[in-house]
Amino acid sequence: MFSLDPLELSERENYKFLIGSVIPRPVALVSTISDEGVVNAAPFSYFNIVSSNPPMISVSIQRRNGKPKDTARNAHAIGEMVVHITDETIVEAANGTAIELEHNQSELERVSLTLVPSTKLKVPGIKEAKVRLECIVDRIIPLGGTDNEPGCDLIIGKVVQYHIREDLYDKGRIDPIGLQPVSRLAGNSYSKLGDIFDLERPKKQ
Numbered sequence: 001m002f003s004l005d006p007l008e009l010s011e012r013e014n015y016k017f018l019i020g021s022v023i024p025r026p027v028a029l030v031s032t033i034s035d036e037g038v039v040n041a042a043p044f045s046y047f048n049i050v051s052s053n054p055p056m057i058s059v060s061i062q063r064r065n066g067k068p069k070d071t072a073r074n075a076h077a078i079g080e081m082v083v084h085i086t087d088e089t090i091v092e093a094a095n096g097t098a099i100e101l102e103h104n105q106s107e108l109e110r111v112s113l114t115l116v117p118s119t120k121l122k123v124p125g126i127k128e129a130k131v132r133l134e135c136i137v138d139r140i141i142p143l144g145g146t147d148n149e150p151g152c153d154l155i156i157g158k159v160v161q162y163h164i165r166e167d168l169y170d171k172g173r174i175d176p177i178g179l180q181p182v183s184r185l186a187g188n189s190y191s192k193l194g195d196i197f198d199l200e201r202p203k204k205q
Contacts, residue, residue, distance in 0.1 A: 024183030032074035045184035
């Protein structure tokens with residue numbers, strides 16, 4: 001087996017190894033709002049569940065030249081975010097929001113996505129997403145980096161409201177086929193939901 005020491009690799013090499021190995025990764029499309037009222041949206045694949053009691057999710061946002069990106073900056077300032085599950089129907093638009101713009105410009109003006117008011121937040125959601133999670137920011141943890149400059153901001157959000165397309169939800173269960181989630185691989189590659197199989201967990205004898 002080929003072995004590599006991450007200390008002997010560049011940041012870019014470590015990045016490529018991780019995103020090529022830790023796959024597939026769900027994609028969060030996150031909407032936030034700035035102090036000036038500008039709505040920001042961006043996709044992130046460093047995203048997962050943290051807790052179900054209370055319901056909490058995490059989004060890790062890599063910094064650019066040591067500075068937090070708009071999503072992290074807005075989440076810190078306002079304390080809110082809406083996390084959408086990226087699916088096949090919105091993945092191209094979600095990818096379009098990854099464009100780098102000035103702080104006072106909204107990515108949503110360049111894509112075919114519609115804002116919808118949230119139930120409990122000031123930050124609006126995206127109507128076309130089949131699942132969206134209204135979140136209060138529980139904490140933001142600067143991590144990693146070099147020379148005492150963090151390399152990312154790990155945002156922990158507490159879910160205060162769920163929204164799901166009605167036909168996908170039945171007796172507490174979500175239809176994964178109907179949801180059509182997409183996942184991030186390496187480079188420009190994404191993946192659709194593949195074969196589904198079940199395995200029962202071992203029971204204590």
